Amino acid sequence: xxxxxxxxxxQDFIWHFGEMGSRWGMNRTVGQIYALLFLSxxxxxxxxxxxxxxxxxxxTSMGLxxxxxxxxxxxxxxxxxxxDYFTTPDDLWEIVRTLxxxxxKREVDPTLTKLRELEMAGPQGDAYAEARIAExxxxxxxxxxxxxxxxxLETERLVQLMTMGRKLGGLLDKGPRLxxxxxxxx
Amino acid sequence: xxxxxxxxxxQDFIWHFGEMGSRWGMNRTVGQIYALLFLSxxxxxxxxxxxxxxxxxxxTSMGLxxxxxxxxxxxxxxxxxxxDYFTTPDDLWEIVRTLxxxxxKREVDPTLTKLRELEMAGPQGDAYAEARIAExxxxxxxxxxxxxxxxxLETERLVQLMTMGRKLGGLLDKGPRLxxxxxxxx
DNA sequence: CATGAATTTCAGAAATTACTGAAATGGTCG
DNA sequence: CGACCATTTCAGTAATTTCTGAAATTCATG
Numbered sequence: 001x002x003x004x005x006x007x008x009x010x011q012d013f014i015w016h017f018g019e020m021g022s023r024w025g026m027n028r029t030v031g032q033i034y035a036l037l038f039l040s041x042x043x044x045x046x047x048x049x050x051x052x053x054x055x056x057x058x059x060t061s062m063g064l065x066x067x068x069x070x071x072x073x074x075x076x077x078x079x080x081x082x083x084d085y086f087t088t089p090d091d092l093w094e095i096v097r098t099l100x101x102x103x104x105k106r107e108v109d110p111t112l113t114k115l116r117e118l119e120m121a122g123p124q125g126d127a128y129a130e131a132r133i134a135e136x137x138x139x140x141x142x143x144x145x146x147x148x149x150x151x152x153l154e155t156e157r158l159v160q161l162m163t164m165g166r167k168l169g170g171l172l173d174k175g176p177r178l179x180x181x182x183x184x185x186x
Numbered sequence: 187x188x189x190x191x192x193x194x195x196x197q198d199f200i201w202h203f204g205e206m207g208s209r210w211g212m213n214r215t216v217g218q219i220y221a222l223l224f225l226s227x228x229x230x231x232x233x234x235x236x237x238x239x240x241x242x243x244x245x246t247s248m249g250l251x252x253x254x255x256x257x258x259x260x261x262x263x264x265x266x267x268x269x270d271y272f273t274t275p276d277d278l279w280e281i282v283r284t285l286x287x288x289x290x291k292r293e294v295d296p297t298l299t300k301l302r303e304l305e306m307a308g309p310q311g312d313a314y315a316e317a318r319i320a321e322x323x324x325x326x327x328x329x330x331x332x333x334x335x336x337x338x339l340e341t342e343r344l345v346q347l348m349t350m351g352r353k354l355g356g357l358l359d360k361g362p363r364l365x366x367x368x369x370x371x372x
Numbered sequence: 373c374a375t376g377a378a379t380t381t382c383a384g385a386a387a388t389t390a391c392t393g394a395a396a397t398g399g400t401c402g
Numbered sequence: 403c404g405a406c407c408a409t410t411t412c413a414g415t416a417a418t419t420t421c422t423g424a425a426a427t428t429c430a431t432g
Contacts, residue, residue, distance in 0.1 A: 007310060007311070007312060007315075008310070009304060009307070009310045009312060009315060009316075009319075010312075010315065012300075012304060013300075013304060013315075013319065016296075016297065016300045020293065020296070020297060023211055023292055023293050024293060025209055025211075027419075027420060027421095028420085029420080029421080038318060038322075039312075039314070039315040039318055039319075040314075040315075041314040045378095046378085046379075047378090055421080055422090056421065056422045056423075057379085057422090057423090058379090058380075058381080058382090058421080058422065058423075058424095059420080059421055059422070061379060061380060061381090062380085062381095062420090062421085065380085082377070082378065082429090082430070082431095083377090083378065083379090084378080084379080092321055092322060092325045093325075096325065096329075106209055107206065107209050107210060110202075110206070111202065111206060114198075114199075114202045118195060118198060118199060121195070124193060124194070124195045125193070126193060126195060126196075126225075128225070128226075128227040129193075129195060129196065129199075129225040129226075130195075132224060132225055133195075133199065133225075135278055136224075136278060139278050139279075139282065142345075142348055142349070143282075143348070145351060146348040146351055149351040149354070150354075153354075159328075161354060162328055162329070162332040163328070165331060165332060165335040168335070168336075168339075168347060213389080213390060213391095214390085215390080215391080231408095232408085232409075233408090241391080241392090242391065242392050242393075243392090243393090243408095243409085244391075244392065244393075244394095244409090244410075244411080244412090245390080245391055245392070247409060247410060247411090248390090248391085248410085248411095251410085268399085268400070268401095268407070268408065269407090269408065269409090270408080270409080
């Protein structure tokens with residue numbers, strides 16, 4: 001099937017993911033490669049990807065390398081074929097978990113490390129800035145811990161939890177309020 | 187206070203946020219401006235920011251404009267001074283809410299729109315791709331609805347919820363399991 | 373252990389994004 | 403109204419990132 005053009009559906013989806021790729025800390029081609037694999041039932045090899053997207057073979061190679069660094073694609077092998085084949089996981093929840101974990105690793109963890117490092121240096125004479133840094137570190141710690149806990153939940157439970165939505169707030173102890181102000185009306 | 191150099195603490199923090207800025211969909215200067223404002227107890231004007239960061243006045247103007255588009259900084263005025271002054275909100279939770287909301291707007295909502303649009307076009311003959319798109323749309327819908335619900339909670343409740351961490355899973359009905367497998371040991 | 377197909381690496385080219393200085397605009401005050 | 407200060411806009415330049423083609427590497431196979 002040489003020169004088989006992509007369907008309009010594929011075109012449109014892949015193009016969109018290309019644009020989004022840049023906003024998600026990858027680049028256009030990486031987004032496109034991902035999109036192509038996402039829509040494909042069978043694993044694809046690098047040559048096919050290169051042809052479908054009309055990019056250079058080396059660009060495909062780098063893109064796949066990056067997607068593997070993100071743990072977003074898997075390499076597989078096909079019986080009697082020397083080439084590497086690639087797929088995305090079937091389970092969307094797994095994909096989301098990976099994406100969140102990787103973004104945290106790149107976008108949050110380094111800051112947590114840096115903030116701790118700054119605090120280790122001890123007071124430098126700017127009480128406000130130091131308090132602000134401490135407060136930020138505490139908040140990030142709380143959120144990452146929460147993320148760790150949620151990550152431990154099986155998918156089924158996580159879905160239950162998310163589906164509960166509004167009811168979650170109601171579960172909480174409504175004892176003495178720490179904050180005396182009511183939430184402002186929207 | 188002309189040519190007052192930034193303290194090493196400020197330097198380090200600001201430099202780090204500059205690097206992170208690029209990973210968070212802003213650019214280096216935008217991250218630096220934000221960091222500078224974040225650590226400053228008093229509002230700062232554009233001239234001060236320009237001098238502290240050693241960038242051009244026009245770059246400062248553009249950076250502030252972008253931060254305002256993100257709703258991450260506020261403009262204020264100081265008695266008897268014609269210049270605009272800028273601050274970040276004191277409440278870190280408010281900051282996080284804003285950040286999440288803005289990233290969703292830029293990184294998730296457009297994809298939801300696109301997926302719906304693709305589905306509207308009706309079946310195109312690739313059942314697998316169409317199913318994949320529908321499944322993705324459903325997942326994104328579930329997550330954005332959940333986000334909407336969480337956003338409705340007052341901060342105090344949200345903190346309570348996050349602090350509960352592990353216990354949350356236990357709250358759920360443990361009725362008939364849909365998934366017959368136990369979670370694999372770490 | 374030589375061959376050749378598949379993949380990766382990498383230096384330079386192309387494309388994109390960020391930044392600057394100069395000019396234009398806006399808005400306050402006498 | 404007009405002078406002056408603050409801010410924004412924007413065209414050109416600088417810096418960065420992405421992409422390519424050619425060369426190097428890897429590795430299964432005869």
